[in-house]
Amino acid sequence: MLDLVEKNTGFIGCADSYEQAGLIIIGAPMDFTVSFRPGTRLGPQQIRRVSHGLEEYSIYLDKDLGDYRYYDAGDVSLPFGNIQESLSRIGRVVSKILSDGKFPLVLGGEHLISLAVLQELAKFYPDIAVVVFDAHADLRDEYLGEEYSHATVMRRILEVIGGENLYQFGIRSGIREEFTFAQNNTHMFINEITAPLQEVLPQLSGRPVYVSLDIDVVDPAYAPGTGTAEPGGCTSGEILKAIHMLSGLNIVGFDLVEVSPVYDLSEQTVLLAAKLVREAIISFARPQNL
Template sequence: MYSLYLNENPLKFCGTSVSKERTPFNIVGIPLDQTVTFRSGTRFAPTRIREVSANIELYSFRVHVDFENILAYDMGDLCLVPGDLKASLDRIELLAREVFSENRFTIFMGGEHLITYPIVKSLPQNTKVIIFDAHFDLRNEYLNSKLNHACVTRRIVEHVSPKNVMIIGVRAACSEEVDFVRKRGINYIPSHIITHESIPEIVKRINKFLMGSEIVYISIDMDVIDPAYAPGVSNPEPEGITPKCLLDILSTILSPNVKGLDIVEVTPPHDVSDITSILASKIIVECFSIMYTRIAKALKVRHRKR
């Protein structure tokens, strides 16, 4: 049914799309840009990320996989409802629910960060959610709206337990959010801690959080990365983490339990020489490549047990 709401984009991720039968991966654009409060333009990100992705190399040195041999089924862009935010969010939730029912690892290209809320709503309430973000996004409302990219994590913890959420790379908050985090026991790792501790120490914390979880969802707000590397985002914040740090963490925590991932808040009109869109496409390629090795390993283990 979700296919009724998809618009085929003439541009494809990495320049081409393969059929579902040839790949275990989906990629889809969700160009929501309705509640951005500072620098709008996230609606242009799915197309721009696709455009630049056709001009990067696809071999992953992290896992020694050539993504050109795997690729993804590019579903196109979700057609949203102009002026009706709730209807658009309902449509995103429907898409996510049906995609996850097919048990295919899917990357959602935003669009603003609010898209994460309906995607997580489509998953069971015991889902563990890891959010890479410069901001807590835990205000109860912002500008008289509870459905806002500044409130997305607050809405998420109304669906899953606050203790099932971890925010990584945070460095910007208001006192309301800090109080909420302390009262509800939300897990978080500030960016300055990541800078001072080793990646294995950070991963140890994350793995402790993930212990016993069967369903995991990951959200990457590109403002988690320092604006020196990713200037083209809606709300840039200094003292961010590096792309290497993000990818080193992802290469350790990605597993078959991760059902999907989004990459959000890329804002091409405010980018410099497309470096943020290029970085986003590189992150997507690396995530697909890493997941391919994890899925292949899991299949080998299952085969041995038979």
């Protein structure tokens, strides 16, 4: 595939053929704008590796990965340090996946990669809504002089889709200006996830929805392997429940970002990430993928 580098380790249970699969996994190993502790470029491969320690069966949904056809296409080949070209390459790969009528599931990498994915999805789904699980508001207009950063990604996404189409859950960190901006421009829910998500599900029903999950939405007691850990987050059980709650919506894309294995000595973060990917495949794959 375009701009991809094949890897030896695919996600557990993945098919051998891109053509026959309805859901395509790609890695976006970019962490050029990480502001505290780098290392998220290693996330995609570690998530794939530990996935083989999981069962393919989901006890939550009583479904099995073996019933779905999905393909792990490998990582996008990114020019180190070149933010715009990297985003462009990620976008071209996602565009190819969408043009082929397939579902993109993207493993980060830093949160800025979500902008490249969303820009392509918005071309196919002009009325798209974005659901974000994150500890951080990411609504700064610039950070350290940069407009394109993992600290500004939701501001850039908002400029594409409009703030009324951005739903942020689990937010518990940011500067005062971000929260003031959110009050007037987005749907932001502080700290909580499942209760407000239940309330907004009717608003999202029937619409195309892109889901972006920053692993730092989970409390570092459960997921320490991330670059900007923020105490006070949800449990691993709560974020799994949130994915299941979205299963009835028209989800058209999903990413999981900000896993930094270098700070994950017990591998509990990558194991949670891999389990979330398994549940996302089973929850979001369309019937024709069966």
